[in-house]
Amino acid sequence: MENRASGIGVAVAAGALAGMTLLVGITFAVQTATAPLQASLREIAATQKSIELKLSTLNTGAQPVSGDQGALLAKLTSLENSLKDMKQRQNPPQPPPEDYTTVHNIPVGSSAVAGAKDGQAIITVFTDIQCPFCSRFHAPIKDVLKAYPNDVRFVVKNYPLPFHPNARGAAKAALAAGLQGKYFEMIDELYANQQALGDDKYKELAGKVGLNVEQFLKDLKDKDADFEKTLQADTELAGNVGVRGTPTFFLNGRLTSARDLTQWKAEIEKALKEKANKAADAAVQAKK
Numbered sequence: 001m002e003n004r005a006s007g008i009g010v011a012v013a014a015g016a017l018a019g020m021t022l023l024v025g026i027t028f029a030v031q032t033a034t035a036p037l038q039a040s041l042r043e044i045a046a047t048q049k050s051i052e053l054k055l056s057t058l059n060t061g062a063q064p065v066s067g068d069q070g071a072l073l074a075k076l077t078s079l080e081n082s083l084k085d086m087k088q089r090q091n092p093p094q095p096p097p098e099d100y101t102t103v104h105n106i107p108v109g110s111s112a113v114a115g116a117k118d119g120q121a122i123i124t125v126f127t128d129i130q131c132p133f134c135s136r137f138h139a140p141i142k143d144v145l146k147a148y149p150n151d152v153r154f155v156v157k158n159y160p161l162p163f164h165p166n167a168r169g170a171a172k173a174a175l176a177a178g179l180q181g182k183y184f185e186m187i188d189e190l191y192a193n194q195q196a197l198g199d200d201k202y203k204e205l206a207g208k209v210g211l212n213v214e215q216f217l218k219d220l221k222d223k224d225a226d227f228e229k230t231l232q233a234d235t236e237l238a239g240n241v242g243v244r245g246t247p248t249f250f251l252n253g254r255l256t257s258a259r260d261l262t263q264w265k266a267e268i269e270k271a272l273k274e275k276a277n278k279a280a281d282a283a284v285q286a287k288k
Contacts, residue, residue, distance in 0.1 A: 095244070098255060098257075099242060099255060100254065100255050100256070100257070101254070102254070102255075103252070103253040103254050104240075104241040104242075104250065104253045104254070104255075105253060106124050106155075106157075106237065106241060106250055106253050108122075108153075108155050109233070110230065111155050111156055111157055111234075112155070112156045112174075112178050112183040112184065112187075113153055113154065113155050113156075114145060114153075114154040114184050115145045115148075115149070115152045115153045115154045116148070116149060116150050116151055116152055116153055117153070118153075119148070119150065119151050119152045119153035120151060120271070120272055120275045121148065121151050121152045121153070121251065121252065121268045121271045121272055121275075122152075122153045122155060122251070122252055122253075123141065123144070123152060123153070123154050123155065123249060123250070123251055123264075124155040124156075124157060124249070124250045124251075124253075125138075125141070125154075125155070125156055125157065125247050125248070125249050125250075126157045126158075126159040126234070126238045126243045126246060126247065126248045127156060127157070127158065127159060127246055127247050128158075128159055128160050128161045128164055128167045128246040128247075129158075129160070129166075129167055129170035129171055129174065129187065129190045129191065129194070129197070130160070130161075130164035130165075130166050130167040130170060130194055130197060131161065131164065131167070131246045131247065132194065133246065133247060134191070134246050134247040135191035135192075135194060137247050137249075137259050138187075138188075138191055138247075140259065140260050140261050140264060141154055141264075143261045144261060144264045144265075144268070147261065147265065148268060151268065151272060152268060156183075156187070157234040157237060157238065158171040158174075158175075158230070158231050158234045158235075159234060159235060159238045159243060159246055159248075160231065160235075161245075161246060166197035166198060168231065169197065169198070169199070169202070170190050170197050170202075171227075171231055172220060172224065172227040172231075173186060173190065173202040173205070173206075173220065174186045174187045174190060175223075175227050175230060176216055176219040176220045176223065176227070177206065177209065177211055177216065179219050179223075180211050180212060180215065180216065182209050182210065182211055185209040185210075186205060186206070186209055186211075189205040189208060189209060190205065193205065202216075202220070203216075203217065242255070251267055251268070251271055252271050252274075252275075
């Protein structure tokens with residue numbers, strides 16, 4: 001037992017030492033990487049002070065500014081602007097914190113809907129089918145719908161990001177499948193095949209989920225303009241409600257950070273209770 005304990009102690013000490021070594025290494029790397037920038041800032045600050053001192057000497061008594069002084073002023077202004085720009089790049093402005101309190105108006109519209117038709121807990125997602133995180137957090141939603149078959153509606157809005165070249169085409173493939181009542185079957189397959197998205201894959205998946213493939217391909221071509229309008233409307237709505245990336249989830253119009261089944265259950269229970277309380281208050285007011 002003592003030998004084992006001693007071994008454990010050595011292992012712990014070694015781990016701590018390795019961690020400290022890694023931390024020191026990271027600190028040194030950061031200092032090394034930022035050293036040129038810090039040196040430039042110090043040089044500009046020193047030059048600025050020197051020019052200010054010369055100007056105060058040359059311009060004593062509020063005498064007219066000479067050509068040399070004007071050149072110095074121009075140089076000082078340029079240096080000040082450069083210094084300000086460097087500071088801004090070193091400390092870029094941070095976006096405002098996420099707003100989890102505002103209740104947004106997010107109409108269902110013509111979007112695909114799964115779950116309870118009259119469910120009082122409405123989950124809306126803004127998704128990019130090529131986004132790996134969208135695929136990852138789509139699976140827990142399926143568990144939510146099973147756990148709340150009478151209470152939850154799930155609404156999908158498309159938000160294809162410009163740096164995902166196949167996201168827009170995949171969204172249109174899902175919309176075309178939706179015309180044959182297979183939107184969610186198709187989107188499941190698209191998420192599962194993110195690394196192979198493209199026209200050939202859409203055709204293959206259309207057959208896999210039981211679509212009339214010829215009609216699917218015809219709809220993709222003939223209704224492209226309609227699909228573009230849908231994507232544009234969803235994208236504009238995303239901007240109006242403060243969507244910054246994908247996936248972004250809302251519950252009854254309010255931004256939520258819920259991602260796994262446990263978190264969703266807590267948020268849904270709270271939302272259902274809030275709905276019930278509002279209904280009870282409305283009933284009381286109606287009787288008065």
